Amino acid sequence: CEEIQRLIKEFPDRLTMASTGGPVTGNDESDKAGWQSNTLKLENAGAMGIEYSLSCPQGGDGTHGDIVAQNAELTAKIIDWVMEISNPEIPKLFKLTSAVTAIVPIIKAVKSVFNKYPEKKAGITLANTFPAMGFREKEDALWDEGVIIGLSGKGILPITFLSLARACNLGVIVSGNGGAMSYLDAANFLALGTSTVQFCSIVEKYGYGIIDELHSGLSYLLEAKKLRSVQELIGIAQPNPITDFLQLPPKSKSSTLNQNLCLQCGNCTRCPYQAITLNEDKYPEIDKDKCIGCSLCTKLCCTGALYMSKDS
Ligand SMILES: Cc1cc2nc3c(=O)[nH]c(=O)nc-3n(C[C@H](O)[C@H](O)[C@H](O)COP(=O)(O)O)c2cc1C
Ligand code: SF4
Ligand code: SF4
Known part of the structure; x- marks a missing residue:
């Protein structure tokens, strides 16, 4: 919360959002209290939007997956806890995962919760890192140690594209995340129907200066395609990207x-x-x-x- 207050003070002309999560222990009463209290604290600190990561491996006993957002019922329950006390003026984004057999039922479960609160602003972020495995040296061991990692950057871009292609038609606000490493990747997210694009790895790799390049690249692209605004680009690749091999x-x-x-x-x-x-x-x-x-x-x-x- 202090960080949020400091950022708002230092950058008063910028949109400052917070990212948080909450406990998933199986004890609904205390878990609910945790998610709601995190929400209220961040709202009171002045966050202009809050994103909740339901796609970090922070919970679940593995029955429905190690990631909360692999379980539609649990995802909907947590979102309901947050939406119940959410300040309608402060948008909430719920960060899901592409690491599911089918994304559509998960989003439909989320949408049914959003529909309960028509006056409150909410959407989803799709997606997060993708669970994968790397090997690292282990002292005195016969072989390197396999270790789970969250894959980000270029490698997950096509996975995110497919999830977005399926998700952006379902009538929920989507923020695109996962694998965007250039202005063209970002433009493809927007063309699939996301309202915003998030960058992580590209900034870690090249520094914040890359944001200016992304801006100018997108401006150049809009001009080349004779589009007058980002708004005109949003959803241009919909409604029918080919998402099924049999449709090829x-x-x-x-x-x-x-x-x-x-x-x-x-x-x-x-x-x-x-x-x-x-x-x-x-x-x-x-x-x-x-x-x-x-x-x-x-x-x-x-x-x-x-x-x-x-x-x-
Ligand atoms: C070092 C690192 C730390 C991260 N920590 C978080 C986190 O605390 N919460 C979260 O929601 N996502 C976290 N992420 C995931 C990123 O926000 C982002 O969803 C992911 O890296 C995919 O986007 P990208 O391909 O643009 O990097 C982290 C990613 C990296 C690389
Ligand atoms: S067409 Fe085939 S043989 Fe000719 S240069 Fe290309 S790869 Fe080589
Ligand atoms: S000749 Fe046809 S099938 Fe063979 S690599 Fe080229 S495009 Fe593919």
């Missing part, structure tokens, strides 16, 4: 050679569908019937001699 359209493009650029190196013969062979002169020949249009060969070719062209 049949192949429409196949690999094509620009012989003038070809160095006859043979790299492209690593096509996983064996659609490329070299002819007598060592130039690639592409069997269009075998090519499934994956475009891998265009990445394997270092001269740009291969490109994808529409099937006739």
